[in-house]
Amino acid sequence: MEKKKVLVVDDSLSVARQLEKIISESGDLTCVGHAKNGAEAIKMNHTENPEIICMDMNMPGMDGLTALRTLSVMDKEVKVVMVTSLGGVGDKFTEALKLGAKNVISKPFEADNVLRILREL
Amino acid sequence: MAVKFFGQFLVEQNIVTSEELLNAVHLQEKNNLKFGEMAVSMGLVTPAEIGRAHNAQMSIDNKLGDLLIEMGFLTIVQLNDIITRQKNTHLYIGEALVQEGALTNDELQKHLDAFKADQAQYVTDGIELPISTSDNKVWEMTADLTYKMITRVLGLQFRPGKCAVSTVIAPNFMMAAMDLSGDVEARYMISVSKGLQSSIAKAILGEESVAAEPTEVLEDTVMEFVNIVCGNVAAKASQMGIIININPPVTIHPPLSGMQVPEGETALCFPIHIGDGDIMELYLLIK
Structure with missing residues (x-):
């Protein structure tokens, strides 16, 4: 079975490392790259053609919600999951869903929870 | 493993879909009137008076209700009536999901209990x-x-x-x-x-x-x-x-x-x- 391609978008090196590790050890998902902000994510979505994007909300430069707004217009196929410490702020959560995010993972996260959400997409 | 609100907990646990949650949020937005909207709907102030109070808020750091009293558009008794009406008619996200048919009342209670247990670790x-x-x-x-x-x-x-x-x-x-x-x-x-x-x-x-x-x-x-x-x-x-x-x-x-x-x-x-x-x-x- 072909592995689902996931792009990780986070300005934090340590979060990107955590997510890449969870994805690469999953067996059915593969990480196709790491973008450090929203603008890089839009470029890498074009070059790497991921099926899923795991994206931080709060990043310097183009933030996650702005990138999500662009991606939901440019690419109807890619499924975006926001990964953020702000997941528990109700209006941030619903704003992300309204802009087209499939789910929002709150930090701190657990590997099992991340994989369950990515596999349910 | 984080501070969450109930709707997020339900979507994360795959109990309701993001679409069902958004429908419920939409219902809440329609039902839960803001202070100014409630004051107008109760016939206590006019939209024009709300507009004047909003303009005043640009230069005075005060709540809308307090400004409406200062400007003579509301009495304290009316302000309390509006707040009480807001509280009494507030639709919570769980109730909105039941009204939308995404959950039954029994399911709502069960998931509310699980949510409270999950969040108990973050009680200050x-x-x-x-x-x-x-x-x-x-x-x-x-x-x-x-x-x-x-x-x-x-x-x-x-x-x-x-x-x-x-x-x-x-x-x-x-x-x-x-x-x-x-x-x-x-x-x-x-x-x-x-x-x-x-x-x-x-x-x-x-x-x-x-x-x-x-x-x-x-x-x-x-x-x-x-x-x-x-x-x-x-x-x-x-x-x-x-x-x-x-x-x-x-x-x-x-x-x-x-x-x-x-x-x-x-x-x-x-x-x-x-x-x-x-x-x-x-x-x-x-x-």
């Missing part, structure tokens, strides 16, 4: 502050969530020291800071020794050894810890009706002499004694 414990401000509850909650995340995210044993007002930020190996804005203005800072930076990196990266990690990654893990705490502080604050915005974290390398607290700001220092004799410090620089 009492913390004594040496200052008295209208925002004390926010700072107590911030310190308390920091303690809880040290246990849950970093897995470190610790003993909280007594909070004190400080005029100098003591020197240490490194600090990570995040600016908080919105209803409160402050800088959240965590100060750590080299050994503690290593412990934080091990916990965040899930590695047994971080000796070969570059400085950039080690510092990033401390910033990420600050990011996790402050994001959850913002979530908890939103449950208290307080808006807190967070900005990307930064690192600071304090000089050996320490850093003076800027004039006009109050620095609260929370010493945190970690199991092996190390000290972490939480500073809140309140503007």
Whole structure:
């Protein structure tokens, strides 16, 4: 079975490392790259053609919600999951869903929870 | 493993879909009138009077209801009537999901119980502050969530020291800071020794050894810890009706002499004694 391609978008090196590790050890998902902000994510979505994007909300430069707004217009196929410490702020959560995010993972996260959400997409 | 609101818990657990939640939120938005909308719907003020009060709010920092009283458009009794009506007609997200057919009443109760059990770990414990401000509850909650995340995210044993007002930020190996804005203005800072930076990196990266990690990654893990705490502080604050915005974290390398607290700001220092004799410090620089 072909592995689902996931792009990780986070300005934090340590979060990107955590997510890449969870994805690469999953067996059915593969990480196709790491973008450090929203603008890089839009470029890498074009070059790497991921099926899923795991994206931080709060990043310097183009933030996650702005990138999500662009991606939901440019690419109807890619499924975006926001990964953020702000997941528990109700209006941030619903704003992300309204802009087209499939789910929002709150930090701190657990590997099992991340994989369950990515596999349910 | 984070501060959440009920709707997010339901979507994360795949109990309702994001579409069902958005429909319920839409129903809430239609039903739960804002103060001005409710005042107009009750026939107590006109839209034009609300408009005049909104204009006044551009130069006067006051709540809409208080301004409407000051401007003679409402009485205190009417203001209380509006607030009571808002409370009595408020539609909670769970009730909206039942009305939308996404949950039954029995399912709602079952999932509410599970949600409360999940969030019980984030109920704020009492913390004594040496200052008295209208925002004390926010700072107590911030310190308390920091303690809880040290246990849950970093897995470190610790003993909280007594909070004190400080005029100098003591020197240490490194600090990570995040600016908080919105209803409160402050800088959240965590100060750590080299050994503690290593412990934080091990916990965040899930590695047994971080000796070969570059400085950039080690510092990033401390910033990420600050990011996790402050994001959850913002979530908890939103449950208290307080808006807190967070900005990307930064690192600071304090000089050996320490850093003076800027004039006009109050620095609260929370010493945190970690199991092996190390000290972490939480500073809140309140503007």
